[in-house]
Amino acid sequence: MTVTPASLTPHQVRQACREDSWTFPSTAGICDGYVQANLVILPSKYAQDFRNLCARNPVPCPLLGETKVGDPTIPARLARDCDIRTDAPLYRVYRGGKLVEEKKDIMSEWTDDSVGFLIGCSFSFEAALIGGGLVPRQIEIGRNVPMYATKVPLAPAGRFGGHMVVSMRPYPPDAIEQVRDLTRPFIATHGEPIAWGAEGAAALGINDPTGQNPDFGDPSEIREGEVPVYWGCGVTPQLSVMDSKLPEIICGHSPGHMLVLDIRDEDVCA
Amino acid sequence: MTVTPASLTPHQVRQACREDSWTFPSTAGICDGYVQANLVILPSKYAQDFRNLCARNPVPCPLLGETKVGDPTIPARLARDCDIRTDAPLYRVYRGGKLVEEKKDIMSEWTDDSVGFLIGCSFSFEAALIGGGLVPRQIEIGRNVPMYATKVPLAPAGRFGGHMVVSMRPYPPDAIEQVRDLTRPFIATHGEPIAWGAEGAAALGINDPTGQNPDFGDPSEIREGEVPVYWGCGVTPQLSVMDSKLPEIICGHSPGHMLVLDIRDEDVCA
Numbered sequence: 083m084t085v086t087p088a089s090l091t092p093h094q095v096r097q098a099c100r101e102d103s104w105t106f107p108s109t110a111g112i113c114d115g116y117v118q119a120n121l122v123i124l125p126s127k128y129a130q131d132f133r134n135l136c137a138r139n140p141v142p143c144p145l146l147g148e149t150k151v152g153d154p155t156i157p158a159r160l161a162r163d164c165d166i167r168t169d170a171p172l173y174r175v176y177r178g179g180k181l182v183e184e185k186k187d188i189m190s191e192w193t194d195d196s197v198g199f200l201i202g203c204s205f206s207f208e209a210a211l212i213g214g215g216l217v218p219r220q221i222e223i224g225r226n227v228p229m230y231a232t233k234v235p236l237a238p239a240g241r242f243g244g245h246m247v248v249s250m251r252p253y254p255p256d257a258i259e260q261v262r263d264l265t266r267p268f269i270a271t272h273g274e275p276i277a278w279g280a281e282g283a284a285a286l287g288i289n290d291p292t293g294q295n296p297d298f299g300d301p302s303e304i305r306e307g308e309v310p311v312y313w314g315c316g317v318t319p320q321l322s323v324m325d326s327k328l329p330e331i332i333c334g335h336s337p338g339h340m341l342v343l344d345i346r347d348e349d350v351c352a
Numbered sequence: 353m354t355v356t357p358a359s360l361t362p363h364q365v366r367q368a369c370r371e372d373s374w375t376f377p378s379t380a381g382i383c384d385g386y387v388q389a390n391l392v393i394l395p396s397k398y399a400q401d402f403r404n405l406c407a408r409n410p411v412p413c414p415l416l417g418e419t420k421v422g423d424p425t426i427p428a429r430l431a432r433d434c435d436i437r438t439d440a441p442l443y444r445v446y447r448g449g450k451l452v453e454e455k456k457d458i459m460s461e462w463t464d465d466s467v468g469f470l471i472g473c474s475f476s477f478e479a480a481l482i483g484g485g486l487v488p489r490q491i492e493i494g495r496n497v498p499m500y501a502t503k504v505p506l507a508p509a510g511r512f513g514g515h516m517v518v519s520m521r522p523y524p525p526d527a528i529e530q531v532r533d534l535t536r537p538f539i540a541t542h543g544e545p546i547a548w549g550a551e552g553a554a555a556l557g558i559n560d561p562t563g564q565n566p567d568f569g570d571p572s573e574i575r576e577g578e579v580p581v582y583w584g585c586g587v588t589p590q591l592s593v594m595d596s597k598l599p600e601i602i603c604g605h606s607p608g609h610m611l612v613l614d615i616r617d618e619d620v621c622a
Contacts, residue, residue: 137410
């Protein structure tokens with residue numbers, strides 16, 4: 083049996099990250115069929131506001147689970163023998179809303195007062211799109227997905243507010259109902275698109291008809307006869323936390339370097 | 353002991369509705385401390401889309417519970433001995449997105465294929481505002497709350513989409529943090545406000561600085577030194593369903609004539 087990135091087990095990936103022997107440029111395409119999580123790590127006094135932010139905005143902020151205060155162990159139902167401080171490939175450290183460091187573990191940032199949150203990611207529904215023959219453009223061209231800040235306000239929660247971030251994948255208009263049907267069941271990982279086409283772009287306040295000028299991620303290609311299709315994006319809660327400019331240290335994963343869980347895509351389907 | 357509208361038990365109110373002896377002009381101020389529910393009754397083939405609409409938009413569409421298909425009994429954890437067809441004071445019947453009738457029961461509209469949904473209402477958090485000395489203006493002046501259609505898109509779910517509807521209560525700017533704190537715990541009944549002030553109104557696409565021209569409900573009064581404060585509103589899911597122009601018969605309660613449940617406001621608090 084050949085070991086490929088897609089056939090690694092989540093535990094193998096996490097162990098490699100923990101032992102600092104992980105060398106892949108991102109977790110895209112790693113551990114086929116397993117859920118990957120966005121991370122946000124906060125002082126406990128902000129935990130209830132963050133929990134409320136996710137509860138009030140589940141489409142862009144699908145909360146999969148959280149650690150206990152000061153305990154870096156991921157709940158076993160999500161991943162066994164998993165330490166949130168070391169088991170993702172790359173972390174980012176923020177202070178006052180500004181990136182101060184990117185590093186391979188957050189052993190020295192995690193405290194007895196830290197709480198870690200795990201948020202669903204679009205890799206889960208992308209597998210369903212690929213399975214349906216509707217390969218997302220950014221996978222076809224080997225790039226990161228393009229993301230946009232929208233003018234759609236989040237339902238605020240205490241300290242946290244801001245606007246929804248969306249990811250974009252172009253499709254022909256006559257494929258949109260199939261795209262909606264394929265992604266709808268992934269209710270815990272953004273689900274069906276929130277908007278599409280020129281009208282959808284206008285409602286979100288996005289003006290990039292070619293897909294070449296996203297706010298985050300890589301430029302894409304909206305080809306002739308295609309329209310942009312937008313999904314809620316897990317960058318939303320990170321951006322909301324950064325926008326709140328908390329004076330304390332906040333950590334997250336580095337974009338594209340997600341924590342790979344033991345649960346499978348079908349486990350987060352309705 | 354004097355029986356007042358506020359001291360009636362929910363069961364007494366429901367029995368009076370069922371026996372057609374209920375004569376109050378609305379359920380506002382009835383059964384102090386008990387949760388009241390918005391109703392939406394649909395053919396079962398739309399139930400999953402409606403469930404998803406609520407799951408994806410919990411702030412304006414807080415789903416408290418639902419009936420089994422064809423069984424008009426409300427789940428006992430919400431109300432005992434409660435028939436969704438008869439126990440609200442007044443119902444509305446829609447077809448093709450248009451109101452066709454207002455009536456005191458929906459015995460002839462309910463079928464073996466019907467599903468009833470119960471959605472939280474702002475009466476719960478208004479009790480907390482009153483308790484905090486921040487009496488909502490529409491209660492002070494004896495009117496229905498003013499409501500506005502916004503330009504904020506809902507996260508669509510299958511057949512259902514549209515925009516968020518909000519309710520508005522004016523407060524002085526220096527009371528807003530207390531207003532937010534008082535209503536935040538009511539996570540299952542709209543929770544804290546989604547926007548406030550001139551900036552909030554602009555983000556929602558509302559242009560009514562005096563509060564005299566709402567889209568639904570009654571005109572209010574935004575007095576000098578006050579700003580509008582906006583909450584997600586339970587009219588949202590009804591309007592979303594109406595906008596989808598389903599050809600079948602759809603029922604709801606008549607605005608202000610809610611189903612009174614056995615659970616108390618504190619039961620829907622975080």
